[in-house]
Structures are given as C-alpha cells and as structure tokens.
Amino acid sequence: MQTELKEVAAKIRRDIIEEVYSAQSGHPGGSLSCADILTVLYFKVMNIDPKDPCAPGRDRLIMSKGHATPALYAAMAERGYFPTEELTTFRKIGSRLQGHPDMETLPGVDMSTGSLGQGISAAVGMALAGKLDGASYRVYAVLGDGELQEGLVWEAAMAAGHYKLDHLCAIVDNNGLQIDGPNDEVMTVEPIGDKFRSFGWNVICCDGHDTDQLAEAFEKAKAFEGKPSVIIASTVKGKGVSFMENQAGWHGKAPNKEQAEKAEKELGGEK
Amino acid sequence: MADMIATRDSFSKVLVELGEKDNNIIAMNADLSASTKTDAFEKRFPERFINAGIAECNMLGMAAGMAHCGKTVFASSFCMFASGRAFEIIRNSIAHTHANVKICASHAGLAVGEDGATHQSVEDVAIMRDIPGMTVISPADDVSARKLIKAAAAVKGPFYIRLGRAAAPVVYPEDTEFEIGKAVTVLEGSDFTVISSGCMLETALAAADILKEEGISVRVIDMHTIKPIDEDAIVRAAVETKGIVTVEDHSVIGGLGSAVAEVLCAKAPARLRTVGIRDCFGESGKPAQLYEKYGLTAADVAAAVRSLK
Structure with a gap:
C-alpha cells in the first residue's frame, strides 16, 4: 500500500506544479507539504464516492488551509471527482477551480474556505450536526500551522472539546513556515500538542510524509472515543522539490518554465 | 393604549x-x-x-x-x-x-x-x-x-x-400579512412620505400625527425589509408626494436612508431627508433621553418633513 500511495502522492505533487505553473499563480509550498496527508485521506481513509459527492453519509473534508487548493484539486481529480485535464484551468476566469475552494462551483468541496480559521469552525459545526443526527460520518479538517495563530481556531477547538466531538479529526500540516518566515519568528505556535491537549483533544503526532504513519494515525484517531483528535503531522514546506523545500518564499509563488520542468523531473515526471 | x-x-x-x-x-x-x-x-x-x-x-x-x-x-x-x-x-x-x-x-x-x-x-x-x-x-x-x-x-x-x-407598541392587527421585500403603507398620505425601519415606526406615526395638526398629510411606510428593498413603494412615494424622510435607529450612513437614496437617485429623483445617527457614537442613558439628544424623536422627524416644504 505504501508504494501505491507514494505513487499517487508523487502524481499529486506533479499536478500541483502543473496547476500553479499553468495559472502562474497559487501556493505550491503548503500544497506540496500536505500532499501525502491528502493522498492518505482521499485514497485510504475517507468513506467517499466521487460519483456521489454530496451523499449525506459521506465523510467530510474541510480544507481549512484553503490556499492549498492545488493539492486539494489534484487529490480530487486523481480520485475521480473531475478530469485531471481540468487542473490547468486552476485560477482562470470561469473555472470551477477557484483560487480558494468553492463548494458551490465544485461538487466534492465540502466547505468554501480560504479565510484562515473558518474551516475548522465550520468543521466543528458539521461534526456537531452529525452528532445530533446520530450520523456515522467523520469530519476531517486540514489546518496549516501558521493558521493556528488565528483566534477562531481556538474558539473552535474549545467547542469541539466541550462537545466531545470524537468523530472530528483535525490535521495540522506542521511545516514550520508561513508567508513572513518561520512560525517561531513571526508568532510562536508551539507547543501545538499541549495547546490542543489543554482544549480537550486527543493528540497524535506523526511524520506527515510517511503514508504508513499517517494511515496509522488516522486509525488511532478513529478508534479514540470521547474527544476530538488532532494529528500533528511534521512536514516540509515545498516537499519533493529541492529548491522549494523549507523556503518560505515558495508559499505563494509560481515557478517559471525552467523551474516547473525541474520540479516535475524531481517528482518523477517525464519532462 | x-x-x-x-x-x-x-x-x-x-x-x-x-x-x-x-x-x-x-x-x-x-x-x-x-x-x-x-x-x-x-x-x-x-x-x-x-x-x-x-x-x-x-x-x-x-x-x-x-x-x-x-x-x-x-x-x-x-x-x-x-x-x-x-x-x-x-x-x-x-x-x-x-x-x-x-x-x-x-x-x-x-x-x-x-x-x-x-x-x-x-x-x-x-x-x-x-x-x-x-x-x-x-x-x-x-x-x-x-x-x-x-x-x-x-x-x-x-x-x-x-x-x-x-x-x-404593537402596531399591526394579528391578521396582517407580510411579505419579505414588500413594504407596508401603514398610513396613507398625500403631501410627504416618512419611511421607517424597525421600532422607529412608532416615531414615524407620531410625527405624522403632529403634522396632521398642521394640515400636512404624511404617508408612513414601514420598510421592514431593508434588503431587498421595495423599490416600487419608494418610487411611488417619490412620484405621489413632495418629498421623503427616512427614520432609523442606525447611522444615516449606509442604512435605510442610504438604501432609499440609492433607489431615488437611480429611479425617481426626489427630495430626501435622513433622520438617524449622524456619524457619531452613542452613550449611556435612557433610550428616550438618547433619542432626544441624538435627534430621533417624532419632533425631529416632523421638523425634517417641514424642511421639505
């Protein structure tokens, strides 16, 4: 399974480069860092059917770090929600693939996000609705580590702990960087685990690029009762592309032709 | 009562x-x-x-x-x-x-x-x-x-x-029907129109009473839906009466007064006075005292109507 998922993740990474290159706009760094997380969610963990994207009983995924649309769209396209050819329309006029996810244009997007902190808040609401209905679906929310600086994240975390939403699982894409530089220089977010623990969450740590570890973390989260779970996934911003790795400058910058070709080659592409 | x-x-x-x-x-x-x-x-x-x-x-x-x-x-x-x-x-x-x-x-x-x-x-x-x-x-x-x-x-x-x-005060009989986006003409009148929102309807009606004593006939419209606003009611008031006063417990910037002004400018230019909070913050006090101090009484509305004469 590890090999298979790794191949999918590599394809998703190549799609990310293609999308951002084609749009000459978008966020490659934080997309590459969460590519493995989304691969495991879409190809192993979530109970979803791309042919019935709005099924009431489906698991929900809220991309709270909404700027990582290149990764989200790549994962959705590879999973069969829409043709991969459509990925090159990303961020272009009239496209369903908006700069930040839009649930009204693209079936399969469970919540429109982009303004940081709001996704996790909506995810808590969805989990709460599921609990009231006695529904069996799980709710996943992917957050950036920089996003944790938003106060709303902690309002939402407090509510999830209070309502004991054990079918809610947040994943922190902990790549250590944000637009203006390293988190701990801009605004310290650590200790992330202690923070969530003190808000009543079950905390699981793993390597966010190891698909086996991620799969195991999701299993643990699913099995845990009485508290929401957060998976703090250690990741590398720009993962897989040598010149983008650990560079805050690639947060929201598109590669030129030469850079895109080099990136795709490094990611196992033909170019 | x-x-x-x-x-x-x-x-x-x-x-x-x-x-x-x-x-x-x-x-x-x-x-x-x-x-x-x-x-x-x-x-x-x-x-x-x-x-x-x-x-x-x-x-x-x-x-x-x-x-x-x-x-x-x-x-x-x-x-x-x-x-x-x-x-x-x-x-x-x-x-x-x-x-x-x-x-x-x-x-x-x-x-x-x-x-x-x-x-x-x-x-x-x-x-x-x-x-x-x-x-x-x-x-x-x-x-x-x-x-x-x-x-x-x-x-x-x-x-x-x-x-x-x-x-x-309860203004409407229980059997009154309301439609979102359709204003209610609470009082018919032919000289001027007062358009209110929220609980300022009471003030608008009191102003109409004051003006009636002076021989001025005022139409009072309850604009319960501010968006989408009832453009027809506003245009009719602009055409059928000689001027419009809006009254709201809200800033005159961006609220009912502005919404009415937008319709008038585009569809039926007419004279307008807006009664509301004039670009300032409130303060502690009894509501009636605050309305007095900030110009939201029936007398203020009546004065705004008279200024259109």
Whole structure:
C-alpha cells in the first residue's frame, strides 16, 4: 500500500506544479507539504464516492488551509471527482477551480474556505450536526500551522472539546513556515500538542510524509472515543522539490518554465 | 393604549413555534440566551440548543457547518457582536456559501440605552446590507417580527434580522400579512412620505400625527425589509408626494436612508431627508433621553418633513 500511495502522492505533487505553473499563480509550498496527508485521506481513509459527492453519509473534508487548493484539486481529480485535464484551468476566469475552494462551483468541496480559521469552525459545526443526527460520518479538517495563530481556531477547538466531538479529526500540516518566515519568528505556535491537549483533544503526532504513519494515525484517531483528535503531522514546506523545500518564499509563488520542468523531473515526471 | 412587546420576545416565541414543527431547526447563542430570549427554545429543546460560549465568530462558523449538514440555524447575539465582530465569518462562511443561517440579532441601535456606545450597534444594517445575497429585515413590532421570522424560516439562505431590546407598541392587527421585500403603507398620505425601519415606526406615526395638526398629510411606510428593498413603494412615494424622510435607529450612513437614496437617485429623483445617527457614537442613558439628544424623536422627524416644504 505504501508504494501505491507514494505513487499517487508523487502524481499529486506533479499536478500541483502543473496547476500553479499553468495559472502562474497559487501556493505550491503548503500544497506540496500536505500532499501525502491528502493522498492518505482521499485514497485510504475517507468513506467517499466521487460519483456521489454530496451523499449525506459521506465523510467530510474541510480544507481549512484553503490556499492549498492545488493539492486539494489534484487529490480530487486523481480520485475521480473531475478530469485531471481540468487542473490547468486552476485560477482562470470561469473555472470551477477557484483560487480558494468553492463548494458551490465544485461538487466534492465540502466547505468554501480560504479565510484562515473558518474551516475548522465550520468543521466543528458539521461534526456537531452529525452528532445530533446520530450520523456515522467523520469530519476531517486540514489546518496549516501558521493558521493556528488565528483566534477562531481556538474558539473552535474549545467547542469541539466541550462537545466531545470524537468523530472530528483535525490535521495540522506542521511545516514550520508561513508567508513572513518561520512560525517561531513571526508568532510562536508551539507547543501545538499541549495547546490542543489543554482544549480537550486527543493528540497524535506523526511524520506527515510517511503514508504508513499517517494511515496509522488516522486509525488511532478513529478508534479514540470521547474527544476530538488532532494529528500533528511534521512536514516540509515545498516537499519533493529541492529548491522549494523549507523556503518560505515558495508559499505563494509560481515557478517559471525552467523551474516547473525541474520540479516535475524531481517528482518523477517525464519532462 | 397598544400592547408593548419587544421584538426579541417575538423572536423567542416564534422560534419555539418553529422548533415544534421542524426537528431540523437549531438555535445557537453566545452566552446571551436570557437577553436574546433564546432561553425559551433552550428549555423546550435542550438537545437542539447550542451555546457557543462568548465566541460569536465560532458560533457563526459552526452555524455555517451545521447548515451545510441540513440544519436551519437560528443564531443569535447582540447586533454589535453578531454583525460587527463576526462580519467576515458571516461574509465568507455563511453568505458566500448561501448557508441557511438566520442571524437574529437583538439590542439594535441607541435603544440599547444604559449599556452605552460599545453595545449600541448603529452600523449593522450598513455592513449586513453590503453582503451579496444577504436579506436584511428590521421588523417594527411583535406581529410583523413573528410573521417575518416565520417567512424567513421558510426560505433557504442567509438572513440578518434586527431585533430590539425595548418593548415597542404593537402596531399591526394579528391578521396582517407580510411579505419579505414588500413594504407596508401603514398610513396613507398625500403631501410627504416618512419611511421607517424597525421600532422607529412608532416615531414615524407620531410625527405624522403632529403634522396632521398642521394640515400636512404624511404617508408612513414601514420598510421592514431593508434588503431587498421595495423599490416600487419608494418610487411611488417619490412620484405621489413632495418629498421623503427616512427614520432609523442606525447611522444615516449606509442604512435605510442610504438604501432609499440609492433607489431615488437611480429611479425617481426626489427630495430626501435622513433622520438617524449622524456619524457619531452613542452613550449611556435612557433610550428616550438618547433619542432626544441624538435627534430621533417624532419632533425631529416632523421638523425634517417641514424642511421639505
């Protein structure tokens, strides 16, 4: 399974480069860092059917770090929600693939996000609705580590702990960087685990690029009762592309032709 | 003497009624259930009442999530905190996604009284009106509040419903029918028109009484829906009378007065005076004292009408 998922993740990474290159706009760094997380969610963990994207009983995924649309769209396209050819329309006029996810244009997007902190808040609401209905679906929310600086994240975390939403699982894409530089220089977010623990969450740590570890973390989260779970996934911003790795400058910058070709080659592409 | 009922109490009553009929109705609140009167719903349906704690942003973010899982959510706080603090959550998570969330905000305007400027929301209509697809309702009395909230519940999508803290006279007979987006001509008149929103209807009617003594015939329109606004009613008033005065417990910038001005400029240029808060903050005091000091009395409305002569 590890090999298979790794191949999918590599394809998703190549799609990310293609999308951002084609749009000459978008966020490659934080997309590459969460590519493995989304691969495991879409190809192993979530109970979803791309042919019935709005099924009431489906698991929900809220991309709270909404700027990582290149990764989200790549994962959705590879999973069969829409043709991969459509990925090159990303961020272009009239496209369903908006700069930040839009649930009204693209079936399969469970919540429109982009303004940081709001996704996790909506995810808590969805989990709460599921609990009231006695529904069996799980709710996943992917957050950036920089996003944790938003106060709303902690309002939402407090509510999830209070309502004991054990079918809610947040994943922190902990790549250590944000637009203006390293988190701990801009605004310290650590200790992330202690923070969530003190808000009543079950905390699981793993390597966010190891698909086996991620799969195991999701299993643990699913099995845990009485508290929401957060998976703090250690990741590398720009993962897989040598010149983008650990560079805050690639947060929201598109590669030129030469850079895109080099990136795709490094990611196992033909170019 | 008319019965006196605060529109927040009307909300309380109708919310329980709606809850009886529909299991999907959720009430949310941010630690103000006794003030926003959602406590009646909490008592009747504790399992469908969600207290977000003192966290209006998260209340409305969660409301969006619940709505997208099939719930009809009535989220309540004070106008100041619902519309002000949580503006961007309302804009991005609720309005942009057309979430079925009814924001029922109480404690509108200077009428909040003693709590003072920090709690007197005089900007909420302006900021909610500016959000694409947001319906903005400001009912005048108990009957209209109950009927309009019921009407809102029957329509999917986001609403901002502005409610008052203080008891207001019941103006309408129980059998009056209300339609979202259709103003009510409460008093016919041929010389001038006064258009009010919310509980200022009482003031508009009192002004019409004063002017009647002077031989001036005033039409009084209750613009309970500020968005989408009833353009026909405004155009008719512009054509059939000699000028329009708006009155609102809200800033004259961006609220009812501005909404009416937008219609007049585009469709039927006419003379307009706007009575409301004139680009300033309120302060502590009794509502009547504040209305006196900030120019929101029937005498002020009457003076504005006379200035159009």
